[in-house]
Amino acid sequence: MKHEEVNFQNEQFNLTMIPGSFARKMRTNIIWQFFRFMVINIKMLIVVSKSH
Amino acid sequence: MARLIIMGGGVAGHTTATFAKKWLGNDHEVVVVTPNSQWNWIPSNIWVGVGQMTKKDVVFPLAPVYKKAGIDFRQALATEIHPNGKADDDTPYLVISSTEEGKEGQTEELTYDYLVNATGPKLNFDATEGLGDGQGGLSGHTVSVCTADHAVHANDELQQIFEKAKAGERQKILVGTGHGMCTCQGAAFEYIFNIEHEARKANIRDMLDIKWISNESFLGDFGMGGLHMKVGGYAVSSKLFAESLYAERNVEWIIGAHTSKVEDGKIEYELLDGTMHEETFDFAMLIPPFAGVGLKAYDKDGSDMTDTLFAPNGFMKVDAKYDAGAYENWKASDWPVTYQNPTYDNIFAAGIAFAPPHLISKPMSSPNGTPINPTPPRTGMPAGIIGKAVAISICDIIKKGKDAELHKASMAHMGAACVASAGKGIFTGTAAAMTVYPVVPDFEKYPGTGRDTDYTFGEIGLAGHWIKHILHHMFIYKAKLKPAWTLIPE
Numbered sequence: 001m002k003h004e005e006v007n008f009q010n011e012q013f014n015l016t017m018i019p020g021s022f023a024r025k026m027r028t029n030i031i032w033q034f035f036r037f038m039v040i041n042i043k044m045l046i047v048v049s050k051s052h
Numbered sequence: 053m054a055r056l057i058i059m060g061g062g063v064a065g066h067t068t069a070t071f072a073k074k075w076l077g078n079d080h081e082v083v084v085v086t087p088n089s090q091w092n093w094i095p096s097n098i099w100v101g102v103g104q105m106t107k108k109d110v111v112f113p114l115a116p117v118y119k120k121a122g123i124d125f126r127q128a129l130a131t132e133i134h135p136n137g138k139a140d141d142d143t144p145y146l147v148i149s150s151t152e153e154g155k156e157g158q159t160e161e162l163t164y165d166y167l168v169n170a171t172g173p174k175l176n177f178d179a180t181e182g183l184g185d186g187q188g189g190l191s192g193h194t195v196s197v198c199t200a201d202h203a204v205h206a207n208d209e210l211q212q213i214f215e216k217a218k219a220g221e222r223q224k225i226l227v228g229t230g231h232g233m234c235t236c237q238g239a240a241f242e243y244i245f246n247i248e249h250e251a252r253k254a255n256i257r258d259m260l261d262i263k264w265i266s267n268e269s270f271l272g273d274f275g276m277g278g279l280h281m282k283v284g285g286y287a288v289s290s291k292l293f294a295e296s297l298y299a300e301r302n303v304e305w306i307i308g309a310h311t312s313k314v315e316d317g318k319i320e321y322e323l324l325d326g327t328m329h330e331e332t333f334d335f336a337m338l339i340p341p342f343a344g345v346g347l348k349a350y351d352k353d354g355s356d357m358t359d360t361l362f363a364p365n366g367f368m369k370v371d372a373k374y375d376a377g378a379y380e381n382w383k384a385s386d387w388p389v390t391y392q393n394p395t396y397d398n399i400f401a402a403g404i405a406f407a408p409p410h411l412i413s414k415p416m417s418s419p420n421g422t423p424i425n426p427t428p429p430r431t432g433m434p435a436g437i438i439g440k441a442v443a444i445s446i447c448d449i450i451k452k453g454k455d456a457e458l459h460k461a462s463m464a465h466m467g468a469a470c471v472a473s474a475g476k477g478i479f480t481g482t483a484a485a486m487t488v489y490p491v492v493p494d495f496e497k498y499p500g501t502g503r504d505t506d507y508t509f510g511e512i513g514l515a516g517h518w519i520k521h522i523l524h525h526m527f528i529y530k531a532k533l534k535p536a537w538t539l540i541p542e
Contacts, residue, residue, distance in 0.1 A: 004300075013299035016292065024300075027482055027513040037515035040485045044519075047467035047487040047507050048541045051437055 054080045054165040054450045057146060059130040059347075061086035061114055062094075063432045064403025065170030066531055067439030067542060068446075073123050074538070075447040083124040083162065087151040089113060091531055092200050095432060095471075096524050098242045100203035101337070102250045103211060104476045107200045110524075112532060121533055127152040128160070133167070133349045133361065135396045144398070166446050169368045169401040170439060173342035175199075176231075182314035183230045183340060193314045194230065194336040197243055206337055210247065213335045217251070217259035223334045226319070228265035230338030232310025232424040235275045237266055238431070240339050242473045248301050249475025249482075257302075264298065264305040265331065265338075267424050269324065269416055271295050271305060275426035277413045279488050280501035281509045287501070293510065297474070297484075306331065308416070310424045311338060326419035342404065342427070344368070360395055367407035369393060370400070374409050382410055384464035384494035391442050392458060400442045403435035412492055432527075433468045434491055436542025437461050464492040467507060471520040474512060483516030 004018045019027075026032050056076070058069045061084050073082040090111040099105040118125035132147035143163045150158040175198050177184030177191070185191045195206035213223045227244035229237060244264055251257045264271075272278050272294030279290045298305055308324035318332050344366020349358045362368055371394060373386040386409040393399040401407075408428045417423045430438075441461035448456035467489035474482045487509055493502025501508075530540040 007299050007302055010299070010302070010304070012304055013295075013302075016295035016299045018296060018300050028480060030479070030514070033514040033518075036511065036513055037518055040511070040515055040519060043507070043509060044469040044485070044487055047469055047489050048433075050489065050507065051433070051466040051468070052440075052541065 055083060055163065056080065056166045056168070056446055056450075057083045057085060057162060057164040058168045058170055059085050059146070060170035060172055060403070060405065061088060061091060062170065062172045062403065062435070064172075064405070064435040064439035065168070066091060067436045068168050068170060068402055068443045069118075069123055070121060070533060071440055071443040071538075072447055073121050075443070076450065078122060080450060081124060082122075083126060083164075084114075084118060085126045085128050085130050085146070085148050085162070086114070087127065087129040089115065089127050089152075090200075091117070093524060093528050093531070094198075095520070097197045097200055097203040098239060098246055098473060099476055100200060101195075101197040101206040101210070101243055102246045102476070103207045104246070104250070107204050111200050112528065117532055126150075126160075126162070130171070130347060131159075133347060133399075134352075135349060135361070135399065136352045139352050144396075165398060166450070167399045168442055168446070169347070169399070169405045170403050171345045171347070171405045173404045174345045174366065175340045176343040177340040179233075179341045179343070180231045180311055180314060183311070183338060191314065193316050194338045196340065197239060197337060198339070209335060214251070214254055214256060216334075217256040218254070220259070223260050224332060225260055225262045226265060226331060226333035226336040226338075227262070228306075228338060229267045229309075229426075230311045230314065231341040232267045232322070232422055233341045233427055234267055234339050235342060235427040235429050236339050237268060237274050237426060238429065238470065238472050240264075240266070240337065241274075243337055244303060245297070245301060245474035246476065248303060249477075253477075262303050263331070264303055265309050265311065265319075265321065266305070266307050267309060268426055269308050269414070269424075271298060271307060273413055273426055275413055275429040276488065276491065277493060277502070279486070279503060279508055279510070280505060282505050283509075283511070287505055290510065293512075297512065308424055310418070310422050314338070322418055322420065322422055322424070324416055324418050324424050344405070361393060361399070363407035365407065368399075368401035368405055369395075370406045372407065372409035374407070376409055379415055384462075384490070384492055384496065386410065387462050387464045387492050389460045389462045390445060390458040391438060391461070392445070397454075400446065402439040402442045404430045406438075428492075430463075431468055431470055433470070433542060434463055434466055437466060440542055462492075464490050464494050466490055471516050471523065473517065473520050476517065478521075479514070481517035482512055482514060483520045484510055484512045485516035485519055486510035
C-alpha cells in the first residue's frame with residue numbers, strides 16, 4: 001500500500017485528500033522551497049502594503 | 053504637555069507606545085502600565101512548549117527598552133478608570149496596583165489626557181469547570197502555551213509523556229479548545245502538529261494517539277468562518293486543506309465541541325447536536341476562552357459605570373455597530389474603524405482589548421442552548437496595525453487639535469499574514485503560510501467568498517517555516533527598538 005493510502009483506512013479521513021510522495025517531497029525540497037519563499041514573501045508584502 | 057497612558061505592553065500596546073513616543077518626542081509624556089516585566093513574542097511559545105526554544109528566546113525585559121525610548125514604564129496592573137475625574141477635579145485618572153517585586157499591591161493614581169486600552173485578554177480558565185483553579189490560573193489537569201511560563205511547564209509535562217512512550221507505554225494526547233467560545237485555534241493547531249513532528253523525530257509516533265478537539269463547526273474555520281483560496285486552478289475552502297493535513301498526520305478530530313468539564317485525565321464535552329461525550333487523555337493542552345481583564349470604571353461620585361465603557365464580556369466598547377442583530381444582518385461595516393470609545397473621545401482600545409461587534413464565524417448552538425462557535429481572532433498583524441493607527445490618531449489630535457481626522461484601520465479593510473508552524477527544523481520543518489484579505493469577510497464587495505481570492509492564499513512547506521523563524525527574530529528586533537525598527541511593518 002502506498003504511504004498516502006494508509007490513512008484512508010480511517011473512516012474519518014476517507015473523504016479528504018492526502019498528498020502523495022511527490023507533493024510531500026516538494027514541501028521540503030530546498031530549491032523549490034527557496035522559490036516558494038520568494039513568492040510567499042512577495043504575496044505577504046502585497047497584503048501588508050494593502051493593509052496599512 | 054499631554055500625557056498618554058497605554059494600558060498593556062503586548063503587540064498592540066507596545067506598538068502604540070513606541071510609535072507615539074517617537075512622534076511626540078519629549079514635548080509630551082507616554083506612559084505604559086503593564087503587569088509584566090517582560091515582553092513575550094507569543095507566536096513562538098509553541099516552540100517553547102515542545103522544547104525547541106527556551107523561555108529566554110521568546111522574552112526580553114521591557115524596562116531597558118522603555119528607558120532608552122523615554123517611555124515612563126510602570127510595572128503595574130490598571131484596576132480602575134475614572135474618566136470624569138473626582139468630585140473636585142475633572143482630570144481623568146487611572147488607579148494602578150504595582151506588580152513590581154517588593155512593591156506588590158501598592159496603588160497609585162495616574163492622571164491622563166489620552167488613554168489606550170491594550171490590555172489583551174484575560175485567560176479565562178475558570179469559565180470551564182476543572183480547567184481553571186478557581187483563582188484565575190490553570191488547574192493542573194491540562195497545560196497551556198498562552199504564556200512563556202505556561203509553555204515551559206507544557207514542555208516539562210510533554211517530555212514526561214515522550215519518556216513513557218519511549219519506554220513502550222502508549223500515550224494519548226489531546227489538544228484544542230477548552231470551551232465552546234474559545235478563539236486562538238491557530239495556536240492549538242500549531243501545538244498539535246509540532247508535537248506530532250517532535251514525536252516523529254523521536255521515533256515514538258506509533259506510540260501516541262493524538263486527537264484534536266475544537267469548537268469550530270468545521271476544521272479550518274479558525275474563527276474567521278474559514279477562508280477560500282486559489283490552489284492548483286481551483287478556489288477551495290480551508291476545510292479541505294485542514295482535513296488533509298490532519299489525515300496525512302493521522303490526527304483524529306472532534307469538532308463542534310464545548311468542553312464543559314475537565315478532570316484528571318478526562319474531559320466531558322457537548323457537541324453541536326446536543327449529545328454529551330467523554331474523552332480521556334494522558335496529556336492535554338486546551339486553550340481557554342478569552343475575556344476582558346476586569347477593569348472597572350467609576351464616575352465622579354464613585355458610582356460604577358463599567359457598562360458605559362465596557363461590553364458585558366469585559367472588552368472595551370469602540371466605534372463598532374453593536375446592535376447589528378441577527379447573523380443575516382451582519383455587515384463588514386459593523387466593525388470598528390477608529391477604535392475610539394463612543395462616550396469618551398480621549399479613550400481608545402487596540403488589539404484584543406476592543407469589543408468586536410459580533411462573531412465572524414456563523415453563530416451556532418446546541419439544542420440545549422449552549423453556544424458553540426469560535427470568537428473572532430485578533431492576531432499579531434491586525435493588533436499591530438490597529439495599535440499604530442491609534443498612535444497616529446492620538447498624535448494628530450495632540451498636535452493638530454481635537455478636530456484632527458482619525459486614522460482608520462478596520463479589520464474589514466485589512467488583510468492578515470499568518471504563519472502556522474507544523475514542525476520546527478531548518479531543513480525538515482514545515483508551516484502553513486496564509487494570507488487573508490480582508491480579515492473580516494465583506495460579502496458586499498466580494499459576494500462569492502467574502503474575500504479577495506487574489507490575496508487570500510495558503511500553502512504548507514519549508515518556506516513557511518523559514519518565514520516564521522525570520523519573523524521571530526525580526527519582530528523581537530523591532531520590539532527592542534533596534535536601529536531602523538520602524539522600517540519593519542506590523
